[in-house]
Amino acid sequence: MSKKQLSILVVDDDQELRALLQRFLGEHGFQVRTAENGVMLDKALEREPPDLIVLDLMMPGEGGLSICRRLRAAGETVPVIMLTAKGDPVDRILGLEMGADDYLAKPFTPRELVARIAAVLRRLDPDRAMGRDELVEIGPFSINFSAMSVARGGQALTLSYREFALLAALARSPGRPLSRAQLIDRAMGRDAEVTDRAIDVQIGRLRKALGDDPQSPRYVRTVWGTGYVLANGSEP
Template identity: 55%
Template sequence: MEHNKILIVDDDAKLRELLTRYLGQQGYVVDTLPDARELDRKLARNRPDLMVLDVMMPGDDGLAVVRRLRAQGETVPVIMLTARGEDVDRILGLEMGADDYLPKPFNPRELTARIQSVLRRHHATPALAARHESDEVIEFGEFQLNLGRRELLKNQQALSLTTAEFAVLTVLATHPRRPLTREQLMEMALGKGNGESLDRSIDVHISRLRKTLEGGDSPLRFIQTVWGYGYVFVPDGSERE
């Protein structure tokens, strides 16, 4: 049985030691870094299945790191640790491309649950993938969403999505023209109940998806807001009546 590899990037030595021991007991293979200086080399030599990244670090902070990685096309799932206790840090992390966040201090059990949730999405778990054939492709505009291969193509060129963005887009695209509330998207795409995360986190994932799908001068709007309710996916991108 192959064990998932987790990379912890945090300048708190005691926390790194605690998480290494605890996650190791849960069956994960854990590696750590005190800051981001050696991160690129680590990703190239021994790429993890998931990275836990602290926001507040010496040198490049976690927000700058995840923004740079996503700009480079790096898709490794990222859970950000935020210490300030302010929603703005969590939202910024999601806007930069993080898949989830966890405020400090936290119980290691909670981190383990978040890791399991993100990895399930990343590996196409039954919650989303079992309902679809392995070769099912949803086409809209210039895009092809391949559910089995978990990739989004534009004119046959692969686009970079986080695990959360792919999950949200999959739920929307498999329910075309059906308005979905934020709570439904939270549960169906991210496996979270209404009290587990901010409604705003769904808005951030939608915003990033729109930039990917509707950039430039295109008049098409595939993900449309249903005011006072949520969002709806319109395959032809036309305005809803």
């Protein structure tokens, strides 16, 4: 992680919560901006993209799910932590399907949010690259761990943070299947409360981002009874 002050954008319609999180996160070394809705979020992104967005699920007008889906559809890859009003698994799965990178159910303690933010940003650290290699080539894909970028046949691809984290975990074990539990551990951290179903959803998103055939994937393959494996596409 770089030594520059990392910026957080808190998007929530609750003014008191915005003020609380701005003060608390600021005390923990983050540069914090706030927005009360999607319109203000868009203006904030135009001025200066943050390192991470904390996004409330339930807001008047455009809700967090719609905002997250819109950002991902536009190619925005900034990590998003979704705040949900309850711990309903459906809400969590929907949030992940829309492209959120993590979630936190209300009510929560500010210290817990700091821990979640730190866990997500820690996984952006280029020092976690595979050994000393920065660039790995598997099949048609060139994966740059330090730059967190992927190209297929020389054509740059747009992946969300979570999609890249999953691809990186698979790329560190090319040809070797990883279980869903291993993917959760390596891509999201051991403290992540992520279900097997959520991993399956994210794998589907990763396949789409890579241009892999979801009906008969050549690269991100399912190993029944085990998990998933990254292949070079030459195997039958």
